[in-house]
Amino acid sequence: MSSNSRLTVAVHVLTWMALVEPGRDGGAITSDELANSVNTNPVVVRRILGQLREAGLVAAQRGQGAGWRLARAPGAIDLAAVRAAVESDPLFSLHAATPNQACPVGRGIQPVLRQTYSRAESAVRDELAGISIADVLRETMG
Amino acid sequence: MSSNSRLTVAVHVLTWMALVEPGRDGGAITSDELANSVNTNPVVVRRILGQLREAGLVAAQRGQGAGWRLARAPGAIDLAAVRAAVESDPLFSLHAATPNQACPVGRGIQPVLRQTYSRAESAVRDELAGISIADVLRETMG
DNA sequence: CCTTGACGTAACAGAGTTGGTTACAACGAA
DNA sequence: TTCGTTGTAACCAACTCTGTTACGTCAAGG
Secondary structure, X not given: OOOOOHHHHHHHHHHHXXXXXXXXXXXXXXXXXXHHHHOOOHHHHHHHHHHHHHOOOEEEEOOOOOEEEEOOOHHHOEHHHHHHHHOOOXXXXXXXXXXXXXXXXXXXXXXXXXXXXXXXXXXXXXXXXXXXXXXXXXXXXX | OOOXXXXXXXXXXXXXXXXXXXXXXXXXXXXXXXXXXXXXXXHHHHHHHHHHHHOOOEEEEOOOOOEEEEXXXXXXXXXXXXXXXXXXXXXXXXXXXOOOOOOHHHHHHHHHHHHHHHHHHHHHHHHHHOOEXXXXXXXXXX
């Protein structure tokens, strides 16, 4: 397993919302509906929607007949933003324990790796930034 | 934690070997020495060295006075090869459970995500491929 | 031939993550 | 006031990850 599926679930629910929302005159979308499409538990969906809400990508409404809405147009939500919303861990981690500082390699390698990993993160971010929920929806439907 | 530190440990030991090997007239390097620099247990190091050996990046010698050697010049070992040797899991995972096939999004989104994730993997691979153990050693030493 | 030191690997443990689940308080529209 | 939904805590089983102990295997060198 190792890597999680939060980005996948997040993109899935956003895409579903982008597909369904236009046909709902102001009606919000529930975590139950989304969970049905993703094939998981509504609480799992709400957990992820909560992170997307904190990032300003969706808005929640409470009370009876409530639910969720996209807070931006599907074309204005790129996957880099989605990933940032649901994933805070880095792609690669440094040493679990501080390496031996009496050794030149142990002393000097961490900044080098940090810079290298940072470049890899940027590469992924750039790649994901080039794709929007609108793109995903279009490719999914056609 | 989430992401593991195997790539970090692998690059660390390879860099250490590249630094020390020239001063050892044919003498091999032990997992004990490497573990001392990384500040971990020799078995952890041997596990990772075993993966590097399967990938043809290092060679092990057994018996008394045995140990490890680089199987290629440090300049011919790039970090993409190191990552491939120690990490088989993808950057991002698809759904834990198959999404609802009765839903257009559930049915069509996986190929789109697969392609997207594949491009992100390539971006990381390309980035890591541009850096060799010789580069890391040079930058680490000053 | 036998000692010795290192590899190779299985087994286990503690801590943490992940996805799923139940339960329930808070909320607001009708 | 009712009722459906969000928000969140709590728990669970399964898994990963790093570290650790233990021990068999191997080959160099006396």
